[in-house]
Amino acid sequence: MALVGVLGGMGPLATVDFMHRVICLTRARCDQEHLPMIVANLTRTPDRSRAIIDGGTDPLPALLDGIALLNRCGVDVIAIPCNSAHHWYAPLREHSAAPILHIVDASVAALPAGVRRVAVLATGGTLVSGFYQTALRARGFEPVMPGVAAQRDIAACIAAVKAGKIAASVRCLSRALDALARRDVGVAVMGCTEIPIAARALPDAPFALVDSTQELARATVAHAVERGWGRAV
Amino acid sequence: MALVGVLGGMGPLATVDFMHRVICLTRARCDQEHLPMIVANLTRTPDRSRAIIDGGTDPLPALLDGIALLNRCGVDVIAIPCNSAHHWYAPLREHSAAPILHIVDASVAALPAGVRRVAVLATGGTLVSGFYQTALRARGFEPVMPGVAAQRDIAACIAAVKAGKIAASVRCLSRALDALARRDVGVAVMGCTEIPIAARALPDAPFALVDSTQELARATVAHAVERGWGRAV
Numbered sequence: 326m327a328l329v330g331v332l333g334g335m336g337p338l339a340t341v342d343f344m345h346r347v348i349c350l351t352r353a354r355c356d357q358e359h360l361p362m363i364v365a366n367l368t369r370t371p372d373r374s375r376a377i378i379d380g381g382t383d384p385l386p387a388l389l390d391g392i393a394l395l396n397r398c399g400v401d402v403i404a405i406p407c408n409s410a411h412h413w414y415a416p417l418r419e420h421s422a423a424p425i426l427h428i429v430d431a432s433v434a435a436l437p438a439g440v441r442r443v444a445v446l447a448t449g450g451t452l453v454s455g456f457y458q459t460a461l462r463a464r465g466f467e468p469v470m471p472g473v474a475a476q477r478d479i480a481a482c483i484a485a486v487k488a489g490k491i492a493a494s495v496r497c498l499s500r501a502l503d504a505l506a507r508r509d510v511g512v513a514v515m516g517c518t519e520i521p522i523a524a525r526a527l528p529d530a531p532f533a534l535v536d537s538t539q540e541l542a543r544a545t546v547a548h549a550v551e552r553g554w555g556r557a558v
Numbered sequence: 559m560a561l562v563g564v565l566g567g568m569g570p571l572a573t574v575d576f577m578h579r580v581i582c583l584t585r586a587r588c589d590q591e592h593l594p595m596i597v598a599n600l601t602r603t604p605d606r607s608r609a610i611i612d613g614g615t616d617p618l619p620a621l622l623d624g625i626a627l628l629n630r631c632g633v634d635v636i637a638i639p640c641n642s643a644h645h646w647y648a649p650l651r652e653h654s655a656a657p658i659l660h661i662v663d664a665s666v667a668a669l670p671a672g673v674r675r676v677a678v679l680a681t682g683g684t685l686v687s688g689f690y691q692t693a694l695r696a697r698g699f700e701p702v703m704p705g706v707a708a709q710r711d712i713a714a715c716i717a718a719v720k721a722g723k724i725a726a727s728v729r730c731l732s733r734a735l736d737a738l739a740r741r742d743v744g745v746a747v748m749g750c751t752e753i754p755i756a757a758r759a760l761p762d763a764p765f766a767l768v769d770s771t772q773e774l775a776r777a778t779v780a781h782a783v784e785r786g787w788g789r790a791v
């Protein structure tokens with residue numbers, strides 16, 4: 326029996342959101358046609374963004390423990406619904422028998438053709454690490470970083486989702502998008518899995534939003550379908 | 559680090575719903591204050607209701623495998639967000655080092671005082687097994703079984719949720735509740751974790767509904783809080 330592994334808890338609502346999308350993207354008439362998953366919802370993993378930005382506790386040992394646990398459970402592929410954690414993608418991949426899908430590859434591949442300037446909505450850690458900018462430039466896109474005030478709003482949006490304060494998260498995201506709309510942005514990639522939870526409650530957005538949670542879920546189901554583990558809707 | 563184990567996938571949407579409720583019932587300002595969980599979303603577990611009613615494949619070996627996997631992961635308590643699986647509670651408990659919370663105990667304890675006749679909304683397997691009726695009578699309640707047509711609607715509601723057809727599930731549930739409303743029912747216990755997913759989209763119900771998913775989530779968070787693993791909202 327093929328098993329999908331999820332290294333989650335970063336944050337827990339984003340993990341639940343990711344699982345929900347995998348279920349909705351799977352064509353199933355009964356429980357048994359859904360994809361079996363082992364989910365390590367490891368909420369105690371030290372803050373990824375803080376570690377990247379200002380030398381907070383290194384989350385790599387906890388991330389490696391999670392990857393080892395999923396491999397011991399016999400998973401055949403691993404998805405990590407946390408963008409910032411992909412700062413450590415190389416060492417995680419190196420220590421995993423199961424392949425690990427890359428959320429940034431999935432998200433950048435989903436960007437519509439014809440746009441050039443792509444805003445990156447992400448944690449400060451993800452922006453400082455720079456892996457979205459590198460992936461975007463490699464595909465011919467021009468990454469647009471939010472200004473200081475907009476980035477403060479995005480960080481507040483993410484923190485609010487992690488604390489379960491969805492209404493507050495939507496207000497912060499809305500302000501950040503309004504600021505970016507004045508900067509000739511064609512599309513934004515929601516490069517943090519908390520942001521789509523806020524965006525879902527947004528009445529409208531000034532430009533298209535590519536959703537990293539949804540794209541990782543699509544990549545997970547596609548991986549499963551290619552190997553005959555299940556079917557896609 | 560204390561770990562909550564979840565034996566899920568029965569069905570997967572119900573597992574996601576359960577996780578979501580645990581998260582919402584936990585007081586947390588950041589990821590690290592949420593409860594860590596290991597979730598075995600074992601969708602391939604043979605159908606519990608069919609096994610009880612007409613000798614379908616026995617799910618007990620798969621359930622025991624799931625319990626063993628969670629124990630190997632080091633979980634400190636296990637929740638099973640599937641009522642029908644509790645037909646096998648005794649052998650699962652016997653083979654688990656970690657205690658297993660009982661969804662029926664949690665649900666029956668949440669029934670309001672002052673009502674007598676309690677409708678049981680559940681799979682055919684749960685009704686045939688009879689564990690809800692036993693638990694209700696032990697607490698002085700009179701269990702009310704749906705009639706044949708209403709039970710057919712409840713089974714269809716459950717199957718529709720498992721297939722992701724929420725609108726259809728709501729129509730079936732609504733018809734079943736209307737039929738039960740004509741039978742002097744004071745409250746109904748949603749003794750199948752698919753039913754609350756349909757009930758959430760119901761405009762109104764003719765009587766109060768006790769939600770087994772919510773009560774198991776409350777029991778899980780209470781278990782964690784009593785042991786100092788986290789805080790409740």
